[in-house]
Structures are given as C-alpha cells and as structure tokens.
Amino acid sequence: MVSTYTTNGGIEKIGSGEQSGTWGDTTNTNFDIIDKLTNGVIAITLSGTTHTLTTSDGTVSDGMSKVLVLGGSPSGTNTITMSPNDAQKLYFVKNGTDQIATFTQGSGANVNVAAGAGAIIFADGVGSGAAVTDLTALFPNANTSGAGVFSSITANGGVTVDNITIDGTEIDLSSGDLTVDVAGDIDLDAGGGDFKFSVGGTEILRVTNSSSDVIIRPVADAKDIIFQQRDGTEVARIEDNGTFNVVTDKFAINGTAVTSTAAELNILDTATVTAGELNLLDGDTSVGSSITVADADGVVVNDGGTMKTIPASDIKTYATAGATSGTVTEVSTGQGLTGTVTSSGSVSMKNSWMSTSSAVFSISGTSFTNSRSYPVFITGRSAAGGGSFSFSVNNGSGGTGTIDMGDGDSGTNDPFVFILPVGGSMSGSSFTGVGIELRPG
Secondary structure, three states: OOOEEOOOOOOEEOOOOOOOOOHHHHHHHHHHHHHHHHHOEEEEEEEEEEEEEEOOOOOOOHHHOOEEEEEEEEEEEEEEEEEOOOOOEEEEEEEOOOOOEEEEOOOOOOEEEOOOOEEEEEEOOOOOOOOEEEOHHHOOOOOOOOOOOOOOOOOOOOEEEOOEEEEOOEEEEOOOOOOOOOOOOOOOOOOOOEEEEEEOOEEEEEEEEEOOEEEEEEOOOOOOEEEEOOOOOEEEEEOOOOOEEEOOOOOEEOOEEOOOOHHHHHHHHHOOOOHHHHHHHOOOOOOOOOOOOOOOOEEEEEEOOEEEEEEHHHHHHHHHHHHHOOOOOOOOOOOOEEOOOOOOOOOEEOOHHHOOHHHEEEEEEEEEEOOOOOOEEEEEEEOOOOOOOEEEEEOOOOOEEEEEOOOOOOOOOOEEEEEEOOOOEEEEEEEEEEEEEOOOO
16 A cells, blocks of 8 residues: 655655565654654745745655744745645744745735744645634733734723823823933824823813914913023013013014114004105115205204204295394405404405515516416516517416507507416516415415
C-alpha cells in the first residue's frame, strides 16, 4: 500500500507492508516535521513585494514552522502566500521589516501585519476561497506591565491610567496639573467650530470659526478681555460695552508712541479738514499756484491765543493805515539823508559823505576809468581853448555813447560835468578836472 500524507503538516503515513527496512528514515523525518509544527522558529528574509510560504509533503519546509520571524528589505508591502491553499495553519508572526506584511491563502480575507508589529494568525485552508484571520485583534489586553501594540482598544466602561480617566467624551484628571508635551506641533481640531475654555465647569472664553474668520469672545456676562505684560501690568482691555481701552503711554504706531490724550484727539472729532489742509499745518513747504487775493478771502490769524479766520480786507486795512496817515519823525542814518520830516519840514543831504580827503581827487589827460568803489561826480574843462571837445563814454555795463562838449568859440576853454558809475570810462580830447566819490553818509 502506497504512503499518504497529512493535509495540514505533510507528515508521511507509511502504507501497510511498505518501506521494509527503511521506515526508520521516514519516521525520523516525520518527527522533525512534528517538531517544526509544534515549536519551530524560522527566520524568513523578504525582498521585493512577494513571497511564498510552502508546506511540502514529507519534507521539512518553511511553512511547517510555528513562529515566523520576518526580516530583509522588501521594496514595499510584501504579500506572503501560504501554499497549499487546503492546509490549515496557525502562525505566530513577528514583522521585523519596515514594510507591511500581508498574509493570504485564497480569495478570502487577508491579514496585514504592520512594520515592527506582531500578530497571531490562522488560515482556514478551504481551498481557492481560503481566508486568513488575525486572532490578535480579538484578544483583550492581558498585559499588566510593559508595552503592547494595538490597532484599537474598545473600553465602554472607561479607561483609567494613574489619576487620568478617559470615559465617553471626557478626559478627567483627579488632581494636579496636566502637561501635554509633544515633539512636534499640537493640532486642536474641532469639527463643531468652537474651542471652549472653562473654569470649574463654567465656560469663560470661546474661540469660534465664522467662515474662516476667527471670533474671540468672553462668555461670562459683564466681563472684559484684559491684555497684560509678563509682570501683570495691564496694557489694554476690551470692555464689556465693546470699548477697546488702551492704557496711557501704551499705544504706538510703527514704534512711535502716540502721546496725544483722548481729549486732544477728540478735538478732531468734529473737524472737516482734508489731508492736504492738515499737511499744511504740519509744515508742508510746497507752494501752490498764484491766486488773486480778494477782500472776502479768509486768512487764519492768532487772536490773543484763539485761532480765527478773518477777511483779507482786515489785513489790507491794518497794513495801509500807517502808510496813508501819520507823521514820519525820522529818516534813518546811513542813507545819505538827515533831518526831521513833518508836514512843513525839510530833508537835507548830509555832508559826512565828503569828510574823507580821498573822496576828492584831480584828473587830467585824454582818458579816465572809474576803478574806485563808488560812483564818481566829475567836473572840468578842456585843456586848451578852441577846437572840438568830445568824449566817448562807457558805463561799465556795455552801454556806450559820445558826448560833444565844444561850445563853438575859439577863445575859451569848454567845461563839462557828469557822473561816471563804477567801472565806467571816458576818453577823447585832453582835459583837466576834479572827481568826487559819491559815498553814502
């Protein structure tokens, strides 16, 4: 009778009268298979994305071991197919790779063992429709110490860890403070759109989403939102009546403190000025186009400490009052004039302008250029009588002309007199005379 094999373990069953004298070898192999099925541990090196876990009849093979230790470097989720699909199997799995290991046997359910995790699985071996089940997911947490990895925990009666109780929609701490310490960010995600802050069960502050606008409001009636420095100094508060109150000297714009008082700022509350008008008061030096000032135009003046707008006609009346009436009592010295002016007085020329001897000098020859610092009064006569007597005159600024001083007779010298400005010159007939500098008094 020919040997047969067990379905799940591949143990050879020797037929009657078979293997005479050699049955010992077969029996030893069977004992090795039984040892694997009961306590065998095998390390399986995974690569790529697929692997076949085979149980071979009558031969010790990977699929016969009880404990599977997965290693290697799979390139992605690795699908491990148990063969044959009619063998019932129970495995303890440890996934030591960095990828998910998916166990399958047929078209039924599969089991995923996460990277770094473990599981107890069994395959039902029903053939092409075989399914794999994760028994670990069905076990309650029996750990009393150490760490455990669970995909989920269901505890309808609540969970207590030290003095923290998690039950239903609450996390309660029986005493002390609670610190939430994470290596990354803390993300508070409220699908209802509200974050509520309570003290002793009473809500005092709420942060609300309003179409992605953020609303911050106190919930307790007649209470304010107060902003303080680290030392508790108040800098501002939003009062219950909606007033935003900033403490004196605590308000600045772009680093510049606003030192105006509320009373000073309120002065502008009823003003109707434009930005351009305010800039003029602020020291704007730009000059606009010319206008014709009319009597009815307004001019701003300081009337004893009070700013007023008056008609331009008032300025005209004030400015012209002293020019159209009154008495000039004195002419300033240094202008070449002296004396007192009244309705019947007179103005006389001062003589101090000739008191310096160098102001008077003699001239002669056929030309003279005024290189002095003042205009010169010149008078003289021709050097000889008779004949023509004329000069070419240059005023020093490009103006020229000719003066003929001959009187037509032949027996006397011809006189001349004129004022020559600084830089001016004269040339022509021979002459002699006197020059006098016209110096201001």
